[in-house]
Amino acid sequence: MADHQYKKLGFNIAMTIIIFCxxxxxxxxxxxxxxxxxxxxxxxxxxxxxxxxxxxxALNLFFDERIAQLVTLGYTNTLEQMxxxxxxxxxFDVMQxxxxxxIDLGVIDQEGNHLAYVGPYREILKGVNYKHExxxxxxxxxxxxxxxxxxxxxxMPHFIIAILVRGKTENWVxxxxxxxxxxxxxxxAAQIGKTGxxxxxxxxxxxxxxxxxxxxxxEPAPGPDFSKTMTFTEExxxxxxxxxLYAAVPLKSxxxxxxxxxxxxxxxxxxxxxxxxxxxxxxxxxxxxxxVAVYTTRHLMQQLIISDQKKAxxxxxxxxxxxxxxxxxxxxxxxxxxxxxxxxxxEKAGWLKDLLAEEDMAHSPNLQEFQDTLNRIEYHVDRAKKxxxxxxxxxxxxxxxxxxxDINKVLDESVGFLENEARFLNINIQxxxxxxLPIIKSxxxxxxxxxxxxLNNAIDAIGRNGEINIKTKYLPRNNLVAIEIADNGxxxxxxxxxxxxxxxxxxxxxGQGTGLGLSISYGIIEKLGGNIKVASEPDQGTTFTxxxxxxxxxxxxxxxxxx
Amino acid sequence: MDNFKVLLVDDEDxxxxxxxxxxxxxxxxxxxxxxxxxxLEMLQSQDFDVVILDVKMPGMDxxxxxxxxxxxxxxxxxIMLTGHASVESGIQGMQLGAFDYVMKPVPLDELxxxxxxxxxxxxxxxxxxx
Numbered sequence: 001m002a003d004h005q006y007k008k009l010g011f012n013i014a015m016t017i018i019i020f021c022x023x024x025x026x027x028x029x030x031x032x033x034x035x036x037x038x039x040x041x042x043x044x045x046x047x048x049x050x051x052x053x054x055x056x057x058a059l060n061l062f063f064d065e066r067i068a069q070l071v072t073l074g075y076t077n078t079l080e081q082m083x084x085x086x087x088x089x090x091x092f093d094v095m096q097x098x099x100x101x102x103i104d105l106g107v108i109d110q111e112g113n114h115l116a117y118v119g120p121y122r123e124i125l126k127g128v129n130y131k132h133e134x135x136x137x138x139x140x141x142x143x144x145x146x147x148x149x150x151x152x153x154x155x156m157p158h159f160i161i162a163i164l165v166r167g168k169t170e171n172w173v174x175x176x177x178x179x180x181x182x183x184x185x186x187x188x189a190a191q192i193g194k195t196g197x198x199x200x201x202x203x204x205x206x207x208x209x210x211x212x213x214x215x216x217x218x219e220p221a222p223g224p225d226f227s228k229t230m231t232f233t234e235e236x237x238x239x240x241x242x243x244x245l246y247a248a249v250p251l252k253s254x255x256x257x258x259x260x261x262x263x264x265x266x267x268x269x270x271x272x273x274x275x276x277x278x279x280x281x282x283x284x285x286x287x288x289x290x291x292v293a294v295y296t297t298r299h300l301m302q303q304l305i306i307s308d309q310k311k312a313x314x315x316x317x318x319x320x321x322x323x324x325x326x327x328x329x330x331x332x333x334x335x336x337x338x339x340x341x342x343x344x345x346x347e348k349a350g351w352l353k354d355l356l357a358e359e360d361m362a363h364s365p366n367l368q369e370f371q372d373t374l375n376r377i378e379y380h381v382d383r384a385k386k387x388x389x390x391x392x393x394x395x396x397x398x399x400x401x402x403x404x405x406d407i408n409k410v411l412d413e414s415v416g417f418l419e420n421e422a423r424f425l426n427i428n429i430q431x432x433x434x435x436x437l438p439i440i441k442s443x444x445x446x447x448x449x450x451x452x453x454x455l456n457n458a459i460d461a462i463g464r465n466g467e468i469n470i471k472t473k474y475l476p477r478n479n480l481v482a483i484e485i486a487d488n489g490x491x492x493x494x495x496x497x498x499x500x501x502x503x504x505x506x507x508x509x510x511g512q513g514t515g516l517g518l519s520i521s522y523g524i525i526e527k528l529g530g531n532i533k534v535a536s537e538p539d540q541g542t543t544f545t546x547x548x549x550x551x552x553x554x555x556x557x558x559x560x561x562x563x
Numbered sequence: 564m565d566n567f568k569v570l571l572v573d574d575e576d577x578x579x580x581x582x583x584x585x586x587x588x589x590x591x592x593x594x595x596x597x598x599x600x601x602x603l604e605m606l607q608s609q610d611f612d613v614v615i616l617d618v619k620m621p622g623m624d625x626x627x628x629x630x631x632x633x634x635x636x637x638x639x640x641x642i643m644l645t646g647h648a649s650v651e652s653g654i655q656g657m658q659l660g661a662f663d664y665v666m667k668p669v670p671l672d673e674l675x676x677x678x679x680x681x682x683x684x685x686x687x688x689x690x691x692x693x
Contacts (some may be wrong), residue, residue, distance in 0.1 A: 336619070339646045340575055347581040350671055354588050385668055392666075471574035 010301045021360070022286050028280040033275060040271045044245070044264075045234055052232070052247040052260050055190045055198065060252040062101070062186060063096050066161050066178060067144055069095055074165035074174040082107045083115040090308040092118040103177040104159065110171055112136055119177065130175075139164050139173055148202045149217055151178060157217045159183075159208070180217070184209045187258070194264035202255050203227050210258055219257070229257050236264065317531070327503050328523070332521040335388040336540055343386055349377045390516050391503075402552060403440040407472055407481055408433040414451040415470070418459065418554045425464050427454075432471045440481055441552045442528050450532075454485050454544050457517065461489035461542065477552045480530075486543040492536040500534060567612035567682040568592040572602040572628065574620045574642065584669060591654060591678075599623030599631070613681045615674070618645045618664075620655070633660045638689065640681035644669070665676050 012555035029556045072092055074082075081087050104119020112131025119125075128135040138164040147159045150252075162175040182198070187209045191197035199215070200208040205227035207215050209402045214222045224237045225246035233248045245262045265272070353374050361367060415429055422429055458468050471484040492500065499505045501517040530548035569591055573579040579595045594609070596602035598605070598620055614632060618625035629641055643656040643664035656664055662681040665674060667681040 335648045339667045340578070342578045343646070344581065346573060346670075347585065348576055351585050351588075353580045354585055381668060389666065458616040 002395075006301055008304060009304075010066070010297045013300065014172075014290075014293045014297040016288075017297070018290050021289040021293070025285045025289070027281055031280050033278045035277075036274055037271055040268070040274075044267050047267075048245065048247045048260060048262060049232070049329055050233060051190055051192070052249050054257060054258070055187065056188075056249050056251060056258055059183070059200075059258065063146060063181070063253060065099075065160070066101060067163065070161060070174050071144075074163055075533050079107070079109075079115075079165075079170070079172050081169055082133060082172075085116045085118065088116045089118045100180045101179055103179050105177075106175045106392040108136070108173040108175055110173075113268075115172075121151070125152050135160065135162060140171075146255070148206065148255070149208050151218075155276065172230045180209070188212075190258075190260050192265050193262065195266050197261040198259065200251070200258055200406070201227055202256055203378060205439070223261065224258075226259050240414065245539070248371075255476060271348070310409050323502070327519070331391040331503060335391045338384065338388050342381055342388070346378065346381045347386075349374050349381065353378075390394045402441050403444060404439045405447060406437075406439055406446050407442075407447070408435075408437055408482060410444055410447050411451060411470055411483070414448055414455060417422075417452060418455055422468070425459065425462070426461055427459055427464070429465050429470065432469065434472045434474055437472050437474050437481060438550050440550045442547055442548060443524075446524045446528065447548075447554045448525050450546070451483075453517040458485060458487035458489065458542070461488055463489070474550075475547075481548045481550055483546040484543060485546075486541060491538040491540055492542050493533070493538060497536055566611060567678070567685075568594075568612045569678060570594050570596060570605060570611040572596045572599065572614060572625075574598060575617070576620055579685075580669075584629040586675075587636060589675070594600050599625075602628060603631055603635065606632060606639065609638055613662075613678050614639055614641045615678070616641050616661075617689075618643055623652075626659065629656055629659050629661055634689035636660055638685060640682055640685045644675075 006181060017537070025561060043111065051446045073095070077087070077091070082091075088105060092102070095105070096104055104121060104125075106114055106119070106125065107116040108130055109115055112133070114128050114130065116123060135145055135147050142164075144161070144163045146161050149157045149159045152160075158177050160175055160177050162173055165172050165174055174241060187198050187200055191194070191212050195213075197212045199211040199221065201221045202208055205225050206222050207217050207219055207221050210217050211222065215379055223244065224235075224246065226233065226246065229248040229250055231250075233246075235246050235248075236243050237246055238244075243264060244263045247260045248257050250257050252409050253282065255359075289379065306401075306433045352370070355361065356367065356370055356374070361370075364370070411431070411433065415431065419429070445534070467488050469484070469486045471486075473482045473484070474480075475482055499523040501518050503516055505519075522532055524545055525548070528548060529552075530546060532547075535545070538543040566646075566660045569586060571579055571583055571586075571593055573582075576597065580596065582593045583593045588594055594605060594611070595604055600623060602614065602616070605611075616625050616628055616632075622627075623631075625643060630644070632639055632641060635661070640662040641656070641660070643661045644665055644667060662684060663677055665677060
């Protein structure tokens with residue numbers, strides 16, 4: 001498999017793992033978060049509602065109490081008593097003892113004349129006539145009245161509670177100014193957290209208490225308009241570019257609306273934190289899954305590549321072996337088919353020679369020609385026979401003769417055979433033989449043949465002026481012996497390299513080589529339980545490496561595939 | 564001097580006939596048979612000292628023929644003649660009692676030597692056994 005295919009496969013595996021593991025995690029995270037978010041929002045709304053209800057109750061109670069105080073005062077005293085400012089002052093003191101809510105107290109007759117007044121604004125309010133004031137009309141018509149915050153004659157924001165006392169002879173009005181600070185305090189208690197706000201508006205959306213951040217009393221209220229609210233309302237509304245959570249509820253008197261606002265960011269902070277935690281956990285999960293997926297896939301791919309390489313090497317070896325076996329069979333068949341006619345030719349030629357030798361032919365003028373021709377026929381039959389016999393040698397499944405072999409010695413001898421030729425061609429044969437090389441169980445003669453084959457090829461490849469390096473090495477880990485024969489000849493072209501062990505493959509001129517040397521060598525080494533490999537770089541040279549087992553060659557070549 | 568009788572068994576007529584002529588030219592008594600059956604028949608009717616037997620023949624092959632010969636005429640020496648790399652069949656032949664095996668094409672002198680040796684062994688065995 002090509003590199004990019006491994007990468008693609010790895011990517012696909014990793015992605016599959018990641019997608020299948022991350023999807024449930026994401027779904028879990030989202031579902032949990034949504035569930036939590038719903039619950040939390042419900043809780044938050046409930047809390048807000050409770051707060052609003054609580055404040056409304058407190059405000060209603062406040063107004064009820066103030067009105068009840070005034071009613072009690074009005075109906076337990078006569079107008080004459082109340083018109084007496086000293087008496088009124090005493091009564092006011094009693095009321096103040098219970099509560100500091102009242103600022104002043106005034107008694108006004110039917111005509112709007114201020115009959116008596118107790119309070120800090122005596123100088124301003126003494127003798128003022130309220131006949132034409134709006135509140136005065138209202139109280140006369142409805143019996144009790146709570147005003148919006150207004151400036152009034154004293155030019156200070158305040159609000160009043162007035163009741164109509166129906167006397168036996170005439171009706172009169174008891175009017176009290178309420179300290180709006182008290183109201184503010186009650187409302188402010190609902191300003192929770194850092195950004196929570198609470199205020200009261202009237203039906204014209206005019207602020208009756210001071211909001212926490214923006215807006216002043218008697219100014220239009222900031223944010224959304226809740227002035228027409230008739231029942232309890234909770235909404236998430238935009239205010240000042242941000243969403244705010246509002247609860248609005250009308251007070252008992254219906255003329256005012258209590259508004260409580262909260263910044264969802266603040267109230268929702270735990271939810272937000274939960275979001276972050278869930279998000280972080282999901283991200284961490286994705287990271288862990290991805291890392292594991294990538295690591296696992298990479299490991300898997302490495303294993304796959306290694307096993308593929310091993311398989312490829314084993315396949316190659318097996319291919320080479322089966323190729324050799326098939327070619328061997330074919331070679332044997334060819335040799336047989338050729339040997340029979342060759343035998344006939346040889347016999348026929350021999351018979352002719354026999355006849356020539358007889359005396360009646362001795363005087364033939366062409367006797368010499370006949371003899372020469374027959375000799376040539378015999379010579380070429382012999383040549384063909386050598387080829388077929390070598391072929392048979394290649395194909396032969398001859399059991400090697402196993403004996404103790406000193407590879408270094410065999411190499412020395414092999415080099416000895418070729419030393420003169422090499423010296424003549426100015427080829428330097430260098431030996432680097434491992435002195436600790438063990439004696440191995442193998443076949444001396446056959447190994448000799450292999451070494452001579454390779455060395456001959458090396459000399460032929462170099463031609464003139466070159467170097468051959470012979471190296472032996474013991475590989476204790478696998479209990480193997482390695483023999484390396486390297487030349488610095490022209491090298492073997494890549495397209496040829498895979499064929500050099502094939503029978504009849506030769507780069508030499510016709511008649512110079514049979515193309516069987518290396519295939520026979522291959523067969524021999526394989527039978528001896530080893531393997532032979534070639535590496536070549538054009539213009540750098542060629543290196544043959546032979547691996548042989550130290551012990552009896554019972555193992556077949558493919559056991560060495562991993563090497 | 565070579566007064567022994569040879570039976571040449573080979574399905575290749577050209578080869579058999581030529582070799583026969585050449586051996587006869589060397590004053591040997593040589594008869595030819597083109598297959599195993601014929602060879603066995605001839606062995607039954609005549610006496611031979613040495614049989615030269617081709618391994619690969621149609622019908623009854625060399626090994627089978629050899630087995631028959633060794634049953635019927637165990638004293639006859641057989642030289643196996645093989646055309647291919649069947650060293651196995653050569654060795655098998657020798658295990659079955661053949662004297663030796665040679666590979667085609669074989670030089671005549673070599674074949675003659677082998678035949679003489681085979682005959683020598685036959686006479687030796689006959690005298691020992693006798």
